[in-house]
Amino acid sequence: MSRRLLTASIFFLILSAYAMADEPKEKIKGPITVTSETLTADNKLHTALFEKNVIAKTSDMTIQADWMMVYYSEQGGDVTKIEAKGDVKVYRDAKVITAKEATYFADEEKVVFSGSPRAVDGENVVTGTKIIFFTKDDRSIVENSKVILKNKQE
Numbered sequence: 001m002s003r004r005l006l007t008a009s010i011f012f013l014i015l016s017a018y019a020m021a022d023e024p025k026e027k028i029k030g031p032i033t034v035t036s037e038t039l040t041a042d043n044k045l046h047t048a049l050f051e052k053n054v055i056a057k058t059s060d061m062t063i064q065a066d067w068m069m070v071y072y073s074e075q076g077g078d079v080t081k082i083e084a085k086g087d088v089k090v091y092r093d094a095k096v097i098t099a100k101e102a103t104y105f106a107d108e109e110k111v112v113f114s115g116s117p118r119a120v121d122g123e124n125v126v127t128g129t130k131i132i133f134f135t136k137d138d139r140s141i142v143e144n145s146k147v148i149l150k151n152k153q154e
Helices: 005-018
Strands: 033-035 038-042 047-057 060-074 081-093 095-105 110-115 118-121 122-126 130-134 137-145 146-149
Touching: none
Parallel strands: none
Antiparallel strands: 033 047, 038 047, 047 060, 060 081, 081 095, 095 110, 095 118, 110 130, 118 122, 122 146, 130 137
């Protein structure tokens, strides 16, 4: 797997997390570093599997998961889908998104968080059975939502 493909894969996941945090996409900072105990690339199946303690970092964001599978096209190596499973956590400043699973669909430009998804920004919390975020439109759908907003204004 080429470094360009790996970087592009993680970039898409991080874009989605930034958008969930309601931040402009241009705010992604620095190089992206991915670590895991195991990386298995399969060029015939066009996949890259990161396992055990997967951590993707930029200078201002961290994504953690137990397992991350990246799917890419045969021609061009473009990322088509990314699945992250097992204690998925996305950190940026005081903002945290957690779920048991997160899947990025490149064709639809959306991220689906499932398995008790929870988005926390300070004391504000959004939960549901599924959070679907459309990256291009900067909009979300939360199924079976519960929203707790605590505005602290002077």
